[in-house]
Amino acid sequence: MKKVEIYTTQWCPYCDAAKSLLQKKGVDYEEVDADDADTRMAMVQRAHGRRTVPQIFVGETHVGGYDDMAALERRGQLDPLLQD
Template sequence: MKKVEIYTTPTCPYCHAAKALLGGKNVAFEEIVVLDPDLRAAMTQRANGQRTVPQIFVGDTHLGGYDDIAALDRQGKLDALLAN
C-alpha cells in the first residue's frame, strides 16, 4: 500500500470525516497538522494552490479533499488508488 498523507487542522469537520473514511478502510496514514504558516504554505504548494484542509495524498498523487475521496469511494475507485 502506498504512503497516505493527510493535511489537517484540529477543528475541521471535513478532516475528521476524511480520517474516519480512511480509518474505516483500515488505511494507515500520516496526519500533518498545518497550524504553522510554513506547513500550510508547503501544503498549498504541494496541492497546486489548494489552501483548504484536508488535502490528501497517496504516494505523490494528490487526491484532493474529503469530497474528492468520498466521490472516489462512491465510484468504487478509491480502494484501487490506495492499493497501488
C-alpha cells in the first residue's frame, strides 16, 4: 500500500471520520498535527491553498478532505489509489 498522510487537528469530527474510514479499511496512516502554525502553513502549500482539515495524501496524490475521500470510496476508486 502507498503511504497515507492525514493532516488533522484535535477537535475535528471530519478528521475522526477520515481516520475511522481508513481504519475500517485496514489502512495504516501517518497523522500530522496541523495545530502547529508552521505545520499548518506547510499543509496549505502542499494542499494547493486548502486550509481546512483533514487534508489527506495517498503517496504523492492529494486526495483532499474527508468528503473527497468518501466520494472516492463510494465510486470504488479509493482501493485502487491505495495500491502500489
